[in-house]
Amino acid sequence: MRRDVFQAIADPTRRAIIVLIATQAMTPNAIAEHFDTTRQAVSKHLRILTECQLVRQEHQGREIYYQLEVSKMKEIENWLEQFRKLWESRFNQLDSVLLTIKNNKK
Amino acid sequence: MNNNLAFDFSVNKENNTIDVKREFAVELPLVWDAYTKSEILDQWWAPKPWKARTKTMDFREGGRWHYAMVGPEGEEHWSLVNYKSIQTRKNFTGLDAFADAEGNVNKDMPQSTWEINFSDKGQVTLVEICISYDDLSQLETTLQMGFKEGLSKAMEGLDELLASAVKSK
Numbered sequence: 001m002r003r004d005v006f007q008a009i010a011d012p013t014r015r016a017i018i019v020l021i022a023t024q025a026m027t028p029n030a031i032a033e034h035f036d037t038t039r040q041a042v043s044k045h046l047r048i049l050t051e052c053q054l055v056r057q058e059h060q061g062r063e064i065y066y067q068l069e070v071s072k073m074k075e076i077e078n079w080l081e082q083f084r085k086l087w088e089s090r091f092n093q094l095d096s097v098l099l100t101i102k103n104n105k106k
Numbered sequence: 107m108n109n110n111l112a113f114d115f116s117v118n119k120e121n122n123t124i125d126v127k128r129e130f131a132v133e134l135p136l137v138w139d140a141y142t143k144s145e146i147l148d149q150w151w152a153p154k155p156w157k158a159r160t161k162t163m164d165f166r167e168g169g170r171w172h173y174a175m176v177g178p179e180g181e182e183h184w185s186l187v188n189y190k191s192i193q194t195r196k197n198f199t200g201l202d203a204f205a206d207a208e209g210n211v212n213k214d215m216p217q218s219t220w221e222i223n224f225s226d227k228g229q230v231t232l233v234e235i236c237i238s239y240d241d242l243s244q245l246e247t248t249l250q251m252g253f254k255e256g257l258s259k260a261m262e263g264l265d266e267l268l269a270s271a272v273k274s275k
Contacts, residue, residue, distance in 0.1 A: 083124065084115045086153055088233075091113065091128050093150040094140060098132045101139075101146070 008052035024065035126235040137231040197223040
């Protein structure tokens, strides 16, 4: 099943992992060192993030490195930006409507 | 019109809500009316070039607002808001859903719960809107609807975004 990105970032640990690998690709071991959870727990988070296509694996020799899919993160931002803009244009319209009503009352 | 009114938009993924705060430069009763009277809502609720058109409005607990967003080509997208609780000039909550022209709720589409609070800040009125979804994937669907409905046509820089959204599907 294709998970969705919002489910991926609904979890605080997964968000922390995203922040961690935003600047550099890291091995699961290196990532796990930053958390108090078990290696298994971290692996599970990484699997979910991979299924959501938020991170991708890169094999370098015998090591697997995890790296952030920046374009996917952008997608989320874009969606939210749309929503924000919808409200912004609504509110700007409301400003003028309110002003008109106010002036008519005088 | 830029008069430095506070506007704050944040997504809270801990509890699946979108929080919107905005100040308006008029006294509270006017703002309250603008959110609760359909003849005023129709003037601002839809982003241009879309227009909101109310079919029925019954603003009371248990009542509902049934309206269409009407596009430049005359296309209609119907919505329903069911009002749950109302404290006059303080706050109201409602359930927002997609519907058809007859007022039947579209169960396949996400629904969200709205809570809107009004506070008197002297010269300005602060409106706080909290939109909550059962789960944020519904938010994704809602925003995609936004694409489909062309709501976003009214907004800048959109063609690019649309292209990327379509490609990633």
